[in-house]
Amino acid sequence: MKTIEILKNDGRARQGKLLTEHGNIDTPVFMPVGTQGIVKAMTHKELEEMGVTMILANAYHLYLRPGDDLIRRLGGIHKFSGWKGAMLTDSGGYQIFSLGVLREIKEDGVLFQSHIDGSRHFLTPEKMVKVQENIGADIAMCLDECVSYPSSYEYTNDSVDLTTRWAKRCREAKTEDGQKLFGIIQGGFYEDLRLKSAEDLLGMDFDGYAIGGLSVGEPKSHMWDMVDVVIDLLPKDKPRYMMGVGMPEDLLNGVKRGIDMFDCIIPTRLARNGTLFTWDGKMNLKNARFTEDARPIDETCSCYTCRTFSRAYLRHLLVAHELTSFYLNTIHNVFFYMEFMKRIRESIESGSFEVFSQEFKAKYEGGEYHDERSVCSGS
Amino acid sequence: MKTIEILKNDGRARQGKLLTEHGNIDTPVFMPVGTQGIVKAMTHKELEEMGVTMILANAYHLYLRPGDDLIRRLGGIHKFSGWKGAMLTDSGGYQIFSLGVLREIKEDGVLFQSHIDGSRHFLTPEKMVKVQENIGADIAMCLDECVSYPSSYEYTNDSVDLTTRWAKRCREAKTEDGQKLFGIIQGGFYEDLRLKSAEDLLGMDFDGYAIGGLSVGEPKSHMWDMVDVVIDLLPKDKPRYMMGVGMPEDLLNGVKRGIDMFDCIIPTRLARNGTLFTWDGKMNLKNARFTEDARPIDETCSCYTCRTFSRAYLRHLLVAHELTSFYLNTIHNVFFYMEFMKRIRESIESGSFEVFSQEFKAKYEGGEYHDERSVCSGS
Numbered sequence: 001m002k003t004i005e006i007l008k009n010d011g012r013a014r015q016g017k018l019l020t021e022h023g024n025i026d027t028p029v030f031m032p033v034g035t036q037g038i039v040k041a042m043t044h045k046e047l048e049e050m051g052v053t054m055i056l057a058n059a060y061h062l063y064l065r066p067g068d069d070l071i072r073r074l075g076g077i078h079k080f081s082g083w084k085g086a087m088l089t090d091s092g093g094y095q096i097f098s099l100g101v102l103r104e105i106k107e108d109g110v111l112f113q114s115h116i117d118g119s120r121h122f123l124t125p126e127k128m129v130k131v132q133e134n135i136g137a138d139i140a141m142c143l144d145e146c147v148s149y150p151s152s153y154e155y156t157n158d159s160v161d162l163t164t165r166w167a168k169r170c171r172e173a174k175t176e177d178g179q180k181l182f183g184i185i186q187g188g189f190y191e192d193l194r195l196k197s198a199e200d201l202l203g204m205d206f207d208g209y210a211i212g213g214l215s216v217g218e219p220k221s222h223m224w225d226m227v228d229v230v231i232d233l234l235p236k237d238k239p240r241y242m243m244g245v246g247m248p249e250d251l252l253n254g255v256k257r258g259i260d261m262f263d264c265i266i267p268t269r270l271a272r273n274g275t276l277f278t279w280d281g282k283m284n285l286k287n288a289r290f291t292e293d294a295r296p297i298d299e300t301c302s303c304y305t306c307r308t309f310s311r312a313y314l315r316h317l318l319v320a321h322e323l324t325s326f327y328l329n330t331i332h333n334v335f336f337y338m339e340f341m342k343r344i345r346e347s348i349e350s351g352s353f354e355v356f357s358q359e360f361k362a363k364y365e366g367g368e369y370h371d372e373r374s375v376c377s378g379s
Numbered sequence: 380m381k382t383i384e385i386l387k388n389d390g391r392a393r394q395g396k397l398l399t400e401h402g403n404i405d406t407p408v409f410m411p412v413g414t415q416g417i418v419k420a421m422t423h424k425e426l427e428e429m430g431v432t433m434i435l436a437n438a439y440h441l442y443l444r445p446g447d448d449l450i451r452r453l454g455g456i457h458k459f460s461g462w463k464g465a466m467l468t469d470s471g472g473y474q475i476f477s478l479g480v481l482r483e484i485k486e487d488g489v490l491f492q493s494h495i496d497g498s499r500h501f502l503t504p505e506k507m508v509k510v511q512e513n514i515g516a517d518i519a520m521c522l523d524e525c526v527s528y529p530s531s532y533e534y535t536n537d538s539v540d541l542t543t544r545w546a547k548r549c550r551e552a553k554t555e556d557g558q559k560l561f562g563i564i565q566g567g568f569y570e571d572l573r574l575k576s577a578e579d580l581l582g583m584d585f586d587g588y589a590i591g592g593l594s595v596g597e598p599k600s601h602m603w604d605m606v607d608v609v610i611d612l613l614p615k616d617k618p619r620y621m622m623g624v625g626m627p628e629d630l631l632n633g634v635k636r637g638i639d640m641f642d643c644i645i646p647t648r649l650a651r652n653g654t655l656f657t658w659d660g661k662m663n664l665k666n667a668r669f670t671e672d673a674r675p676i677d678e679t680c681s682c683y684t685c686r687t688f689s690r691a692y693l694r695h696l697l698v699a700h701e702l703t704s705f706y707l708n709t710i711h712n713v714f715f716y717m718e719f720m721k722r723i724r725e726s727i728e729s730g731s732f733e734v735f736s737q738e739f740k741a742k743y744e745g746g747e748y749h750d751e752r753s754v755c756s757g758s
Contacts, residue, residue: 036695041702045683066670066695074673074691082687272702291445294453308423308461312453316415316445323420323651323705 003207004239012258015348020086020138028255030341031056031263037081041326051338053085056263060092068134076136091141125169142170144184149218156188164200171204180207191229198230208239215244231257252357267337271329274318277336280367290315303335382586383618391637394727399465399517407634409720410435410642416460420705430717432464435642439471447513455515470520504548521549523563528597535567543579550583559586570608577609587618594623610636631736646716650708653697656715659746669694682714
């Protein structure tokens with residue numbers, strides 16, 4: 001069964017529809033992260049109103065608590081969480097390696113301790129397929145090993161081979177329950193290992209392909225080199241997903257190369273820290289210069305926050321640690337990302353993606369608020 | 380200028396309209412607490428949709444940060460915060476005595492240190508009138524001393540006299556800027572001091588009268604004794620406000636005695652702690668028995684939270700410390716309070732308040748979830 005329909009190409013950029021049981025998702029799509037099946041500081045209705053059609057939940061967190069069995073008994077993640085749009089679960093690999101403790105990677109799987117209660121868990125590829133089928137999102141991901149940056153060639157080579165063997169086991173463990181399963185290309189920052197990983201996985205006929213292990217602290221140019229080396233190998237009739245990315249400029253650079261799907265904690269996490277996206281760059285709301293600024297965050301933005309509140313008041317709520325601050329700032333950033341993706345799709349449709357991209361970058365990177373740097377620390 | 384119109388009496392219970400520059404407010408009214416001009420974990424639109432017409436903000440907090448001068452420069456609290464409904468500011472007295480440190484009460488005013496940065500402040504009755512005029516809510520309160528429970532007769536007696544002198548100074552300091560000013564009856568838990576306080580203040584012709592210094596740890600029966608001793612002295616054509624109260628049963632007991640206005644942190648604070656109000660009593664969502672409970676919090680409730688989420692999922696979000704948990708639980712509790720006040724008003728209109736009150740108490744106090752006790756710790 002088809003997973004994506006490509007409707008329009010503009011250079012290598014693609015505009016299409018990801019076909020899911022919870023709607024046809026306009027691509028390129030950005031998925032806000034909703035670890036527990038809900039985006040932090042957001043309600044579903046807020047997201048729906050802003051045009052969010054797909055979110056990412058974390059299988060690792062849901063497996064540990066409340067447990068995938070419980071979610072299955074209660075009808076699956078859509079019924080359990082109340083989210084009516086599409087959903088993807090990551091495999092848990094990234095979280096096991098970044099949040100878990102005392103891990104040991106074995107041929108059969110990975111041993112780790114819960115970051116919640118210290119309990120010990122052994123997860124295999126088969127088990128993570130089962131966990132994700134129990135959770136029941138529209139798309140599941142293979143268990144992979146996400147190597148840190150930098151890692152040696154030897155370590156990365158062995159890791160790619162392990163990820164390939166795990167991918168094969170995931171593919172075989174998958175039952176016919178309607179859920180799609182994506183393979184994840186790894187290979188660290190070695191071009192030949194990225195190539196090997198891609199070639200290994202392409203033979204397994206996954207429903208889609210992700211590029212993983214990026215945005216882990218490497219220079220940006222390395223990241224794009226790793227995308228460039230594999231992107232044209234990927235089948236044109238399957239979705240391509242760049243995991244854990246990114247900033248607006250990263251989304252442009254990914255779309256330009258033919259990526260269809262993105263996720264990142266950036267818009268939501270930065271919102272909670274008071275960093276807000278505008279078409280004139282990103283703004284650090286804590287800056288004292290906004291103390292008496294009666295203008296909205298972005299005068300061209302039509303989100304609820306910009307229609308209702310001034311920078312001065314939003315800054316006050318942030319400084320006073322008011323809970324509503326998280327909510328209002330998150331609304332703005334998610335709205336910005338959704339509007340940004342919409343304009344990207346429209347520009348592909350009208351064959352003007354490159355113009356849009358250049359114009360956006362000139363305004364955004366030269367904007368008066370583009371005065372700070374932030375790093376996406378993964379999902 | 381009139382401050383309230385009483386439309387209907389049912390026993391001593393009154394239904395009417397509080398007249399403000401931000402709408403005519405149906406009374407009896409419950410004001411959710413919005414310390415910074417916004418209710419914690421709520422947006423204004425959420426509150427408006429739920430029928431919240433009036434909120435309470437804290438002059439103490441706004442004076443310390445961002446400062447009443449700044450709020451005035453930015454057009455007053457309504458323009459600053461974006462809240463379009465009515466608003467009342469408390470005088471700061473309660474917060475100075477409960478949050479401030481190193482305080483010294485002098486004839487002229489009160490010396491205290493900020494709980495935020497330790498800075499020293501001296502606030503006089505005149506200054507607190509000015510601060511509240513700068514903030515610009517619809518209703519301001521006199522600076523008073525709120526004595527703790529228990530306090531000696533002598534201390535309370537002196538305190539009442541001071542509060543009376545301060546009230547007189549507040550009355551004289553008030554300028555003609557459209558803001559209403561309420562006096563606050565104190566007197567601790569001594570009937571004759573309550574009487575004295577009421578008689579002193581009634582001569583000053585305030586726009587409304589509050590009963591303060593209650594719900595500070597005393598037995599409930601003491602609280603109602605203190606209301607009973609003064610309530611019939613209060614002018615029938617002015618609003619009566621019981622400060623910092625309370626639980627649903629308290630609202631019934633207050634309305635029954637002729638109170639028009641209430642405020643309390645109870646519905647919002649308990650929501651954040653996972654205690655939710657239902658017509659069958661209040662529910663501790665942390666209770667393990669809700670782990671797989673697919674029902675909404677209250678099957679008769681039509682709030683967004685009950686229309687969308689199960690107890691099981693809401694419990695999961697609470698246990699996982701998800702930010703959205705605060706929002707969803709607060710929506711439910713505020714909705715419950717608004718619906719409760721609406722039914723109270725309707726029952727007065729139809730002359731059936733006492734029947735409503737009895738039926739509510741029987742169901743609520745006998746309800747299966749009424750299994751825990753909580754104390755309102757003031758606003």
